[in-house]
Amino acid sequence: MDQVTIKDVAREAExxxxxxxxxxSDSSQISCETKEKVRTVMDRLGYxxxxxxxxxxxxxxxxxxxxxxxPTDRALANPFFTDMIQGIAASTQQENFSLMLTSADSYESETREALNLVKKRQVEGLILMASRISGDLINTLVRENYPFVLVGRSREHSDIPRVDNNNIRAVKDAMIKLIAKGYSNIAFLSGPKDFVVCQDRLQGYREALVEAGLAYRPELVSYAEFSYEAGLKEAHDLFIRSRRQIDLVFCADDLLALGALRAVETRGLKVPEDIGVIGFNDTPAASLVNPGLTTVRIPIKEMGKRAAQMLISVIEDHNYQGEEVIIPTEIIWRNSVRDDQL
Amino acid sequence: MDQVTIKDVAREAExxxxxxxxxxSDSSQISCETKEKVRTVMDRLGYxxxxxxxxxxxxxxxxxxxxxxxPTDRALANPFFTDMIQGIAASTQQENFSLMLTSADSYESETREALNLVKKRQVEGLILMASRISGDLINTLVRENYPFVLVGRSREHSDIPRVDNNNIRAVKDAMIKLIAKGYSNIAFLSGPKDFVVCQDRLQGYREALVEAGLAYRPELVSYAEFSYEAGLKEAHDLFIRSRRQIDLVFCADDLLALGALRAVETRGLKVPEDIGVIGFNDTPAASLVNPGLTTVRIPIKEMGKRAAQMLISVIEDHNYQGEEVIIPTEIIWRNSVRDDQL
DNA sequence: TGCTTCTGCTCAAACGTTTGCATATAGAAT
DNA sequence: ATTCTATATGCAAACGTTTGAGCAGAAGCA
Structure with missing residues (x-):
């Protein structure tokens, strides 16, 4: 329990x-015999x-x-966080860094905690989940030149080191493929309005519509918290508002999609025959439900890895300022959308 | 970016x-005027x-x-880990401690990393997920007197500070209630044999059987990895082996139960009418499937909180050695078992 | 032999705090 | 006036490392 210090080793090894x-540090200034002698003592004393x-x-x-x-982790689906942490931990481990975790129960305390951590010099840099990070935090970090990287995107800032997926592109691509499958009355079930990811996904939806020459109908867009219950409720609303003229619901998150799936079912309709549903994130549950949920998978763990790597590079290489890394997404086709070319 | 030191403040405040x-440290030795003067300077310099x-x-x-x-986090269902971390983080935050996270990709490196952390004095103590922790680690920590607390139970060690739920009791209680509902041909789908939790849950199953005067039939017990797919496969095997004489499958984990649910369904049978299914952990997905999965909920976050609190107490109070805290579990009745007294 | 160069080591300062002890000042008691 | 006590502050060592500068001794060279 009592610490063995370098002095103890020195004394013992003379x-x-x-x-x-x-x-x-295996310096070349030291002779091999001395090294060996010292190392033996270090081992013996357990230094x-x-x-x-x-x-x-x-x-x-x-x-x-x-x-x-x-607030963030309540909002974000749980698995997101675990995967993220695992990715980050994998990189830090590999680069011989440690990972410090702090939690905060409000956005103000989040900012406070984060700044505290770097100012106390307890960490050399920060990884920020950008979903709803306050602009102030970022401003301060930039101004005072503390290393950090964003996972996601900040509305107010560009040219900030970050790793992200292209949400606009991802939704747009998926939409185009779905439209090619014959879907034309597509509703969009978004998460909370103030999340950048949601805005981006909605924009992808709109861009695909105009590209396909389809009308954008605001009454087919709905906003909800990222939860199963909210998805259930909003999907019902959507059906009522649109008077059932929907053949697909594009959801900004799997939890919402799972709710939508259930909503369709309770209305006595069939997925995918009557209405298709697609989600985002590829939550574990997406493969467990029946029918399996078609969804856009983002390699979260990979993003965590890259973010940590980038941060460490920024810290160690004073000439490297970080960059914007966009990780590709992938559509996982399961059975909640029609497979055929109607 | 450049650090403001105590000397800068001293100079500036004269x-x-x-x-x-x-x-x-707000010492009483310092006059109020001086305190105020110094604090002003601290603020001005951003110390x-x-x-x-x-x-x-x-x-x-x-x-x-x-x-x-x-290995542990692959084995354990994901949500378990997130909740655990959140609980631990909440306590550390509250006690003004920091939380250091390390990952390891094998049991040996886990032991190595853990010991390293305390020996380098980077942390003052450890929280160990006891699921399959090597006895060596615990032995070393005890011998060298490093503070730690277990979440779960170690087979080889007793009288070790830990927080846990009583798995034997939990399963036994649930079994007794299920038997009272009329179930009598109950199979048990366990996780990996070498997990203490699995052994304990299986024992609860056996104890309930003898108490109810029912025979323990080894052919009704099956072992699988903690995964949906394994649950699916083993449930099928179970049905075949038992020649369908099963009216309930008790699963050691929700993922297994979700697999079992699907297995029943693909055999054209109905849950809960033909066969009941019960799980463990109350995974988010448990409430999303249809029928809803009846399961034993353990308050994971709470366990994390208590574990961190206990560890910090052990660290700060030299007279306190830690204790064994058992957190009660709760059965969440949903629709995967019959509700009636048949 | 005398000078330089190299090798292998030691010395001591530094990193930014905390804290026991010494000290200066002021007021009170003698 | 002198001593005593209380109050407020400063000095310097300590925590366990790293590292530039210094210094013996040996080897190389003329």
Whole structure:
């Protein structure tokens, strides 16, 4: 339990602490015999260099921070977060960095916690989930020159290091394929209006419509929280508002889509024969329901990996400012949309 | 970006660094005027005490570590982990501790990473997911007196600080209620044999059988990985092996139960009319499927909170050794078992 | 032999805090 | 006036490392 220090090793090996330090860093200034002697002593005493002392002199703590705000993680579907963390952890591990996690229960405290972390020098940089990050945080980080990378996109800022998928493109591409399958009365079930991802996905929907020469009908668009219940309710509303002239519901999230699926079912209609449903994210549940939910998969873990890598590069390479990385998405065709060319 | 140090503040406020330090800790030795003067300067310069320097002199880093091994998180259902982390983060936040996360892709590296973390003094203690933790890790931690708490139970060790639910009891209680509902040919679909949780749940199953005067029939017990697909396959096997003389499948995990649900369905049978299914964990998907899955809910987030609290107490209070906390479970009745007293 | 160069090590300062002890000032008690 | 106590502050060491500069001793070369 009591810490073995470099001095203990030095005394025991009959060398100076500096020599031990140079043995640790495998410096060429030290002879092989000395190295061996010192290493033996280190093993015998069970010496582990104190990370904190190291950080202090190196002015480098080799760790990055991830702030998860309670509002965000309630909003985002659960699996998103796990995958994200796993990706980030994989990269940090590989690069010999540590990952610090803080939670916050409001947006203000999120900002406070995040700034605190970097200002106290407890982490060297931050990964921010951009879904609804306050512009202020980003402004401050930019102004004071703290390394950070966004996962997602900030409405107010461009030219910020980030990794993201192209939500506009993803929805637009999917829409075009669906239209080619014969769908023409397509509703859009969006998440909360103030999420950038939702705005982008909606825009992809609109762009596809104009490209296909179809009319954009505002009454076919609905907004809801990212939840099963909200999806259920809004889908019903949509059916009523549109007087059933819908043949497909494009949902901005799988949870919404799962709700929509159920809504269709409770109205005595069949998916995909009567109405198609498509989601976003490829939640585990998407493959468990019947019919299987067709959805746009985004490689979340991969995004986490890339984000952490980029952040670490920005930290270590002073000439590298970070970049914008767009990760491709993939449509997972299951049985909630018609497969045939009607 | 450049760090403002205590010396900068001292110079600017025309006092010594020690005075500034005492202002930070709000020492009664410092006069009110001085305090005010110093605080003004701190604000003006945007001073934040360097956490690392503090840690070094205090010999306290105020952070705890959580090791998530890839094998464990693949095995455990995803939501489990998110909830756990959230609970832990909530407590650490509240107690002004930081949470360090490491991942590992094998059990050996998990042990290595965990030990490294405490030996480098990067964290003051560890939270271990006990599902399959190596006995060696625990032995070492005990021997070298590093604070830690288990979530779950270790087969080889008793009298170790931990928070857990009573899996034996939970299954036994559920079984007794199910038997009272008229079920008598109950199969048990377990997770991997070497998980303590699985052994415990199976034991609960057996104890309930003997208590009810029912025979334990080994051919009604099956083992599978914690996955939907495995559940599907093993449930089918179970039906074949038992020549359909089953009226209920008790699953050690919701994913297995979801598979079993589907297996029943593809055999043209109805849940719960022909065969009942019950799961464990109350995964989000459990409420989304049709029929809704009856399951045993364990308050995972709560367990995380308690574990972190206990660990911090052990760290801060040298007289407190930790204890065994058992969190009660709850059966969530949905529609995958018959409700009537047949 | 005397000078330079190289090798292998040690010394001491530095990183940014905290804290026990010393000290200066002021007012009170003698 | 002198001593005492209380109050407010400063000094310097310590925490466990790293690292530039310095310094012996050996080897190389004239």
């Amino acid at each position: 060398v100076s602490p500096s020599t031990v330090s140079r043995v640790i 582990h260099p104190n990370a904190i002392a190291r950080s202090l002199v190196n002015q480098r703590c080799n760790s990055i921070g991830l702030v998860m705000s309670r | 006092v010594s660094p020690s005075t500034v330090s005492r202002v930070i 934040h005490p360097n956490a690392i320097a503090r840690s070094l002199v205090n010999q306290r880093c105020n952070s705890i570590g959580l090791v998530m091994s890839r």
